[in-house]
Amino acid sequence: MGPDVRDIKVSTCPGCGACLPEIAGPTHSYMTSSAACFEAFTDVLAFEYSDSALLPTHRLTVDTFAVQHGGGGETRRQVQSTGLHLARLYLQLGRNLTPQDSNNVMLGLGQYKASLIYLAPPQSYTMTVSDVRPFAGGPQHATKVREWAKATWADWQDHHAYIQDWTERHLR
Ligand SMILES: [Zn+2]
Numbered sequence: 001m002g003p004d005v006r007d008i009k010v011s012t013c014p015g016c017g018a019c020l021p022e023i024a025g026p027t028h029s030y031m032t033s034s035a036a037c038f039e040a041f042t043d044v045l046a047f048e049y050s051d052s053a054l055l056p057t058h059r060l061t062v063d064t065f066a067v068q069h070g071g072g073g074e075t076r077r078q079v080q081s082t083g084l085h086l087a088r089l090y091l092q093l094g095r096n097l098t099p100q101d102s103n104n105v106m107l108g109l110g111q112y113k114a115s116l117i118y119l120a121p122p123q124s125y126t127m128t129v130s131d132v133r134p135f136a137g138g139p140q141h142a143t144k145v146r147e148w149a150k151a152t153w154a155d156w157q158d159h160h161a162y163i164q165d166w167t168e169r170h171l172r
Pocket residue numbers: 013014015016017018033034037038068069128
């Protein structure tokens with residue numbers, strides 16, 4: 001007899017809403033995610049660390065996961081993390097900067113992070129890391145991450161104007 005499916009508990013991630021089989025495991029120190037969601041994220045990262053061709057994709061993965069798990073503004077660290085990762089998504093997707101260029105720009109923008117305000121996250125997300133993990137390490141890895149990043153940036157549309165303005169104001 002195999003395990004009864006009724007015994008498998010599903011966990012809903014408090015950050016992105018992904019429904020995954022519940023597991024016991026580590027989560028990030030300040031990003032709010034279920035253990036199962038964090039495991040899916042680290043699975044995707046593992047493929048990116050082992051393939052230098054996926055380095056540009058890696059930054060999008062980190063930014064997208066971070067803005068989906070920034071919590072409810074409980075700490076300044078979360079507020080700043082969410083704001084900075086949204087700014088980097090804007091640079092890569094809204095301004096089409098290369099990942100390397102957007103990274104260099106971010107190093108300068110980081111010094112203004114104290115001015116970032118809390119941005120209430122979207123009610124729900126179109127895609128989560130659970131939609132990407134099945135493709136991790138395969139030929140569609142980069143495409144799926146980009147799809148996830150673009151959908152997530154679109155989900156944050158209520159705050160596009162703020163992020164765009166904050167980023168452009170501090171660019172020089
Ligand atoms: Zn999640």
